[in-house]
Structure formats: structure tokens, C-alpha cells
Amino acid sequence: MGIPFHSIDNQSFRQLVEAIGQFGPGYKHPSQYLLREPLLKQEVERTKFSLKKHEEEWMENGCSIMTDARTDRKKRSIMNICINCKLGTSFLGSIEESMEAHTGVYIFEFVEKYIIEIGPQHIVQVVTDNATKNMAAVDLLKVTQPQIFWTSCATHTINLMLEATGKLLKFSGILEKAKALTIFIYAHHRTLAIMWKYTKKSDIVRPGVTRFATSFLTLESLKDKKDQLRLMFTSDEWRKTKLRSSVKGKSAEATVTSISFWNGVSLALNVFTLLVKVLRLVDGDKKPSMAFLLGALKQAKEDIKKSFKKQENAIPILKIIDEKSKGRLDxxxxxxxxxxxxxxxxxxxxxxxxxxxxxxxxxxxxxxxxxxxxxxxxxxxxxxxxxxxxxxxxxxxxxxxxxxxxxxxxxxxxxxxxxxxxxxxxxxxxxxxxxxxxxxxSSGCERNWIQFEEIHTKKRNRLETSRLNDLVYVKFNANLVKKRE
Structure with missing residues (x-):
């Protein structure tokens, strides 16, 4: 009842129409007040009841608390908190912190409130990203809840590894050339039309959740379309364009026809793919990942060594992995x-x-x-x-x-x-x-911002924080229960 109309999926929409139809032509829809206040509160309570199985799992095998902060469309700073167990990630609540300094004390007090509400005996760890303000709360937690661990987000840490590896000299040049090539093709309607002709309307830019993920996916796409791109830059259509004689056109053609560039792309993907494999493991919701993290990372390091003919060439990458892991994944x-x-x-x-x-x-x-x-x-x-x-x-x-x-x-x-x-x-x-x-x-907590964005649109940007919290609680957790069933 409290879910915004535009965010209902097709199946739910059909069910809603059928339910309304059962009341016949005399049906009177509830007032705006009923929808915004009592009916929304009822839906929140119903959603809480549907999460009973999750609560039973917390009590049986423990759980993790996750927190993350972001600025919304009204420039309000909102911190949300979720709870994860074997059955998935559910949303607990959020707080607007625009008027408060983002200190370790403030974050600690916000998290501890939910720790006490759930029961400290059921919580094994608190997971956050590696921001300094989050790390500042660790010492306070050790004093009041010494049996609860504060853990750094593995997804954030592995992204840091990938970004640092991408800045190494042997990879940075390849990434820059790939970036320049894609920008040149998409900047001109003529080059884009020629590319689409040879790739059969398939794009080479594939957006990812992070800047590095986008670079990695684009490298993958370029490699997959290597032959089509070579045909494009040796075609009559390309030869006839004025862009061919431009500085950027000559650079793009040189990149695509360069053997060393494609060798570099293959080497980069050999290394990045191994770390991205670990990233996908820890970033997913299909199964708990703590049991596999260090073993998967160790296997990735061994495979990275094997990807180089001279193993000493792998040392800078292994050093980055070890440095980023220290204090975060240990x-x-x-x-x-x-x-x-x-x-x-x-x-x-x-x-x-x-x-x-x-x-x-x-x-x-x-x-x-x-x-x-x-x-x-x-x-x-x-x-x-x-x-x-x-x-x-x-x-x-x-x-x-x-x-x-x-x-x-x-x-x-x-x-x-x-x-x-x-x-x-x-x-x-x-x-x-x-x-x-x-x-x-803490990826599940970060993904919860999608629900905030769907509900807090430009047309609905006057929502109060408490009502926004209730709407997100219903929508996010209803999706979780539906997925579980």
C-alpha cells in the first residue's frame, strides 16, 4: 500500500488491478492520508512479520550489520543500515545526518542503537567501507561490544586493488588508448555509424558499477570485437571520411591496427579477470562469501604469477594486493x-x-x-x-x-x-x-540506494525522511521475501 505506483513491476501491477476489480464498480479508493499514514504503517508491520524467518536465522547462526551513507536528491545526507544473514540482506532503517558531523562517534552511536535492538549476542560483525570516519568507530565498538568484529568491505578493497593495478605503467597506457579510441568513435555520428555496421549494432562501451569496472568491461568488449574494428578501420567508408586525416583519427587507426596494443589488452585482461572473479564472488548475494575470500584471493595471486612468462613481472601486482589487504582483509x-x-x-x-x-x-x-x-x-x-x-x-x-x-x-x-x-x-x-x-x-547495503532513487524521484522529492524510510523498508524487504519464496 505504501509502494509508489510507478515503481510497481508488471506482475504486481496486474495483481493490483485484479484486486481492485474484485471490489466492483462501487469501490472507493483510499484517501491520500490513509495511504501515507495508517495504511503505510500497516504495510511496514506486515513486512516485519514476513521477515520472521530471517530473524530466526539471525538467532541460529548469527548475522552481519552493514551501513553506508549517501547524499539524496535534496542534498540531504542519509545513512542507511541493513542486516545480512544466509537468507539475504534486509533493510533495517535510515537516518538523516545533514546537521551532524560525520564523526566516528556519530556512526558508532547509530550502529550501536541497532545492535542493542537486534541483540548483541546475534551479531558477529559490522561491515562498512574503508572510509576513515568508519574506521574511527572501531575502537568505540571494541569497548562496548568487544565480541563483535568491525570488518572492511571486501568489494571496496578489491576495487582499490584493481584501480591501483590499472595505474601501473604496463597497463595505464593500454587503458588510456582504449579510452581514447572509444571516445573518438562515440564522439562522431559517422564513426559510430560505421562501427555499428561492422559490429551489427553492438556497442563497445559497457557501463559498470564503478569507473574501473567500466574500463574492464570495455576492454573485454574491444577484444571480442577486435576483428570487426580492424575491418572498420580498413574499410572504404573509413577511408572516405575526413576524420581519417585528423590527429585523433590517425591515433585511433594506429591503435586498432597495432599488434602491441592487442597484446597489451590480452595481458591486462588476463590479470584483471582474475581479480574481477574474486570481486564478483564477494559482491554477489547468492551465497555467503567470507568462507571463500582468502582462498580465492590466494588462488588469484598464484594465477597472476602464471600469466607472466617472467614471474618477477608479477611482483608489483602482488605487492598491491598485499598492501590493500593489510588492515582490511586480515x-x-x-x-x-x-x-x-x-x-x-x-x-x-x-x-x-x-x-x-x-x-x-x-x-x-x-x-x-x-x-x-x-x-x-x-x-x-x-x-x-x-x-x-x-x-x-x-x-x-x-x-x-x-x-x-x-x-x-x-x-x-x-x-x-x-x-x-x-x-x-x-x-x-x-x-x-x-x-x-x-x-x-557491504554491497547489499549499497544496492539499497536503488530503492531510494526509485522512490525519491524528481516528482516526489518532497518526501519526509521518515516516510521515505518506511517506503524503502517495504519495497526493499518485499523484494527480498519475494525472491526467497
Missing amino acids: SPLHYVAYLLNPFFYFKDSSISNDTNVMNEFLNCVEIIFATDEEMQSTIANDELLKYNSKSENFGRKMAVAAYEKVDVYHDFDPVGWWSNYGGDTPNLQKMAMRFRSLTSS
């Missing part, structure tokens, strides 16, 4: 999730000998069970040893086959594996189940 949660994923742990013996992994596991146990030394000892000195040695159910043939017969890491279900075979180590099993169900990014 929290106790990341290492414990890596350690307790049998797909990686039992296929790579070096993990058990990695000092960082083991130290962070012990740190994590001490943080979670800070007041229970007996539990700390049970997990570290008994249950972890059983897992490490594959004793009891961990050593069953079917348990081993579950991860050995899977070639691709994201096809493996670590939560199901621990549910089936972790019964002999109940405390470690509970830890694994909670950490396996975690997201590693």
Missing part, C-alpha cells in the same frame, strides 16, 4: 573462515603452518569466549586438533569426498559440510556455522 574473521573451510584447509597443508592463521584463530576464540577459559581450552586443545587430524566424522570417506570431488571452490557448501560432519566438535561446529554464514562486503 581480521580474525577472515582467517578463521579460511581455516574452517575444509575445501581449502585439507587441500593446502601450508595453512596449518601459517602463523597468522593460527594466531588469529586463537585471538578470535579469546574474543568470543573472553569470560570462559574452559571453553577456550576445549576448542583450541581438543576440538581443533580433531579437525586438524581428520579424526572421527571428519575422516569419513563421504566427508572427504564432499570437498575432494568439487573442482571449483564456490560450488562447495561449507555450512552443509559442518552441519553433517562437525557433531563431534559441537563448539567448533557452532563457530564454523556462524562464520560460514557471513558476508564479506
